[in-house]
Amino acid sequence: MPRRxxxxxxxxxxxxxxxxxxxxxxIPLGVLILVRTLSIAVTLPGILVGVAFVAFGLYRLWLxxxxxxxxxxxxxxAR
Numbered sequence: 001m002p003r004r005x006x007x008x009x010x011x012x013x014x015x016x017x018x019x020x021x022x023x024x025x026x027i028p029l030g031v032l033i034l035v036r037t038l039s040i041a042v043t044l045p046g047i048l049v050g051v052a053f054v055a056f057g058l059y060r061l062w063l064x065x066x067x068x069x070x071x072x073x074x075x076x077x078a079r
Contacts, residue, residue: 008070008073009070009071012068016064020064023056027054027057027058030053030057033049033053034046034050
């Protein structure tokens with residue numbers, strides 16, 4: 001089944017802002033997990049969790065920024 005793109009959002013809500021903030025928080029948390037894992041004991045689960053936090057945080061930021069850009073374009077440009 002082919003994926004269809006989501007329509008542009010009708011409004012940019014507080015939930016969207018919260019997703020962006022949590023994405024911003026996940027990146028340093030993932031880096032912290034990686035640093036602690038590599039400095040104390042190098043373990044595969046610790047490395048995977050750290051990398052997953054960083055990657056998911058970056059994905060959330062990318063997705064949130066993309067949706068915000070779509071919202072601005074739909075409204076007719078910058079505020």
